[in-house]
Amino acid sequence: MAKTLLDKVWEEHTVRTLPDGRTQLLIGTHLIHEVTSPQAFGMVRDLGLKVLYPNRTFATVDHIVPTDQRAEPFSDPLADAMVKELRKNCAETGVTFFDLPTGNQGIVHIVGPEQGITQPGTTIACGDSHTSTHGAFGAIAFGIGTSQVRDVLATQTMAIGKPKVRRINVDGKLAPGVYAKDVVLHIIRHLGVNGGIGYAYEYGGSTFDNFTQEERMTVCNMAIEGGARVGYVNPDETTFEYLRGRPYSPKGAEWDAAVARWKAVASDKDAVYDDIVNFKAEEILPTVTWGITPGQAIFIDEAIPNPDELPEKDRATAHEAIEHMKLPAGTPAVGIKIDVAFLGSCTNGRLSDLQEVAKHIRGRKVSPSVKAIVVPGSQGVASIAEKMGIAEIFRDAGFEWRGAGCSMCLGMNPDKLVGDQLCASSSNRNFKGRQGSPTGRTMLMSPLMVAAAALTGEVSDARKIFGIS
Amino acid sequence: MSLEKITQVTGRGVFVPGDDIDTDRIIPARFMKCVTFDGLGEFAFADAKTAEKAAGRLHPLDDSRFNGATILISGSNFGCGSSREHAPQALYRYGFRAIIAESFAEIFFGNSTTLGIPCVKMSKEDIADLAALIEKTPSIQVTLDLTESKVTTDDVDFVAEFTLPGHAREPLVNGRWDSIADLVDGLQDVKARVAAIPYLASK
Numbered sequence: 256m257a258k259t260l261l262d263k264v265w266e267e268h269t270v271r272t273l274p275d276g277r278t279q280l281l282i283g284t285h286l287i288h289e290v291t292s293p294q295a296f297g298m299v300r301d302l303g304l305k306v307l308y309p310n311r312t313f314a315t316v317d318h319i320v321p322t323d324q325r326a327e328p329f330s331d332p333l334a335d336a337m338v339k340e341l342r343k344n345c346a347e348t349g350v351t352f353f354d355l356p357t358g359n360q361g362i363v364h365i366v367g368p369e370q371g372i373t374q375p376g377t378t379i380a381c382g383d384s385h386t387s388t389h390g391a392f393g394a395i396a397f398g399i400g401t402s403q404v405r406d407v408l409a410t411q412t413m414a415i416g417k418p419k420v421r422r423i424n425v426d427g428k429l430a431p432g433v434y435a436k437d438v439v440l441h442i443i444r445h446l447g448v449n450g451g452i453g454y455a456y457e458y459g460g461s462t463f464d465n466f467t468q469e470e471r472m473t474v475c476n477m478a479i480e481g482g483a484r485v486g487y488v489n490p491d492e493t494t495f496e497y498l499r500g501r502p503y504s505p506k507g508a509e510w511d512a513a514v515a516r517w518k519a520v521a522s523d524k525d526a527v528y529d530d531i532v533n534f535k536a537e538e539i540l541p542t543v544t545w546g547i548t549p550g551q552a553i554f555i556d557e558a559i560p561n562p563d564e565l566p567e568k569d570r571a572t573a574h575e576a577i578e579h580m581k582l583p584a585g586t587p588a589v590g591i592k593i594d595v596a597f598l599g600s601c602t603n604g605r606l607s608d609l610q611e612v613a614k615h616i617r618g619r620k621v622s623p624s625v626k627a628i629v630v631p632g633s634q635g636v637a638s639i640a641e642k643m644g645i646a647e648i649f650r651d652a653g654f655e656w657r658g659a660g661c662s663m664c665l666g667m668n669p670d671k672l673v674g675d676q677l678c679a680s681s682s683n684r685n686f687k688g689r690q691g692s693p694t695g696r697t698m699l700m701s702p703l704m705v706a707a708a709a710l711t712g713e714v715s716d717a718r719k720i721f722g723i724s
Numbered sequence: 725m726s727l728e729k730i731t732q733v734t735g736r737g738v739f740v741p742g743d744d745i746d747t748d749r750i751i752p753a754r755f756m757k758c759v760t761f762d763g764l765g766e767f768a769f770a771d772a773k774t775a776e777k778a779a780g781r782l783h784p785l786d787d788s789r790f791n792g793a794t795i796l797i798s799g800s801n802f803g804c805g806s807s808r809e810h811a812p813q814a815l816y817r818y819g820f821r822a823i824i825a826e827s828f829a830e831i832f833f834g835n836s837t838t839l840g841i842p843c844v845k846m847s848k849e850d851i852a853d854l855a856a857l858i859e860k861t862p863s864i865q866v867t868l869d870l871t872e873s874k875v876t877t878d879d880v881d882f883v884a885e886f887t888l889p890g891h892a893r894e895p896l897v898n899g900r901w902d903s904i905a906d907l908v909d910g911l912q913d914v915k916a917r918v919a920a921i922p923y924l925a926s927k
Contacts, residue, residue: 275895294760304908318756403834414906568743684806693752693774
């Protein structure tokens with residue numbers, strides 16, 4: 256019988272069926288960071304267990320690291336304690352740690368792919384909901400809680416039910432100035448922030464076939480924002496080329512054997528899906544969020560909707576959004592004043608994101624009313640961007656060029672909004688308080704749209720600002 | 725490991741209205757700068773409480789009429805967003821022992837089940853009726869029966885059905901909700917599987 260990639264990976268990684276009907280699923284690759292792992296290491300110790308396969312867990316530090324003053328001890332003693340705790344746990348258990356001094360530190364979902372640890376046909380888990388990012392390589396990747404981090408440390412497995420699979424096709428060519436970020440915001444707008452509960456999303460169609468590996472990562476990253484814990488794209492030559500020569504990628508004869516396996520793991524042509532949804536690339540325009548969930552999104556030429564004209568199920572959250580955002584219904588997206596521009600995160604903090612923006616902002620200046628920061632997703636990204644002169648372009652334009660980390664995506668480090676500042680952000684969540692100030696406001700958009708807002712001081716159509724047509 | 729068999733949860737309820745209540749709302753990220761979960765309970769809904777005060781309203785968890793509630797009732801897609809287990813840990817430490825909502829985000833649901841917090845789905849209408857009963861008589865005792873899949877109250881004629889998938893019900897009622905013991909039981913099979921998968925066996 257024809258199978259999906261999910262079927263094949265699930266079958267290969269099934270250890271057994273548990274008494275409650277869930278699968279004891281082998282997790283081939285475990286990624287950890289400083290915020291959701293310390294309690295898990297503590298639980299493993301308390302239970303008298305050991306880290307079973309330390310060579311299959313990889314650590315980095317991203318959530319709480321400062322992006323300006325990188326010297327230790329950090330000014331925040333709690334953050335400093337968390338980094339030291341992870342360092343100690345890794346040293347004691349033999350887990351590889353992409354620590355700050357290694358030059359390979361960064362956001363866990365950027366480090367895994369750039370090291371070649373993220374590979375097709377594998378299972379990956381991490382105590383972070385954006386683990387779905389790794390699905391861009393044809394891996395089945397789950398965000399998990401701390402008790403499950405413990406389970407994976409101690410047994411390299413976790414208990415989980417097999418999801419259904421929804422195939423999401425996007426076909427056609429995106430117009431200039433429309434990006435992967437717009438595609439995923441568009442999908443969430445139409446399928447809802449809870450539409451993916453119980454599903455894995457398999458993204459495909461000619462738009463995805465033509466996407467770069469990094470564009471695929473942007474879409475899979477936000478699968479969870481549509482309620483799908485897992486999102487993936489079938490691996491192809493684009494995937495293999497991305498992985499070739501990376502530190503943890505197979506080498507020599509092992510490479511050829513691996514590519515053969517990776518090709519075979521893709522969904523069969525006649526695979527049967529639990530649901531299929533189709534979108535046309537040509538219908539997608541630059542998109543921004545206006546509310547407090549990633550599904551509350553509009554095209555750049557639209558206005559904030561009247562909650563009472565939305566479907567009944569969306570009204571309560573829409574009213575709450577309008578109260579929080581202090582932007583009345585009917586306000587056009589274009590012209591909304593911003594205070595902060597944040598370029599970075601596991602959604603859009605990769606080299607191609609920074610390259611695309613740098614190409615357009617050369618010689619332009621950030622509006623004096625805007626604080627604009629660029630936070631590369633990893634030390635690797637930062638180092639290449641610096642060598643290529645990209646960092647210089649950002650600095651010349653008036654952006655602050657920072658060290659790698661999660662930064663203002665979730666405001667666990669000193670990079671936070673203040674009061675009710677409004678931030679044009681390339682990150683993934685516009686929840687109330689998400690960017691570190693309880694009353695702070697977030698509008699999600701593509702990196703180039705963030706740059707357009709930074710330059711003009713207000714939400715703008717990047718295609719007009721940069722003469723893209 | 726011997727765990728309590730959770731067949732029934734009885735206690736007072738509190739209704740926190742709203743859909744898409746995310747885990748940042750349940751426990752803001754700044755409270756996650758910790759290496760244990762101790763003490764998270766007092767920060768549950770911290771910013772939501774402050775925001776309600778600033779708007780001249782009272783968050784249900786600040787309303788003394790609902791002090792001591794152990795059953796949390798809310799809207800759809802409860803617990804969406806971040807995978808932080810700090811969210812159900814904070815709710816548990818605050819005193820909640822069960823959650824009733826229209827629907828739950830998947831990671832939150834799993835994290836809560838692993839802590840022995842049943843998360844049951846009930847219809848919007850039944851939730852509205854239950855919320856109205858609690859508003860009228862905050863001392864009312866609400867009972868979730870996991871065997872019967874029913875919510876009842878002690879002194880009013882209210883019965884509503886809920887849904888709880890078998891893969892969550894079985895471990896809760898049989899005292900196996902923390903899966904670590906079952907996973908450890910399978911370790912021989914784990915090693916055999918690792919040896920059979922090329923990318924793992926070769927390492």
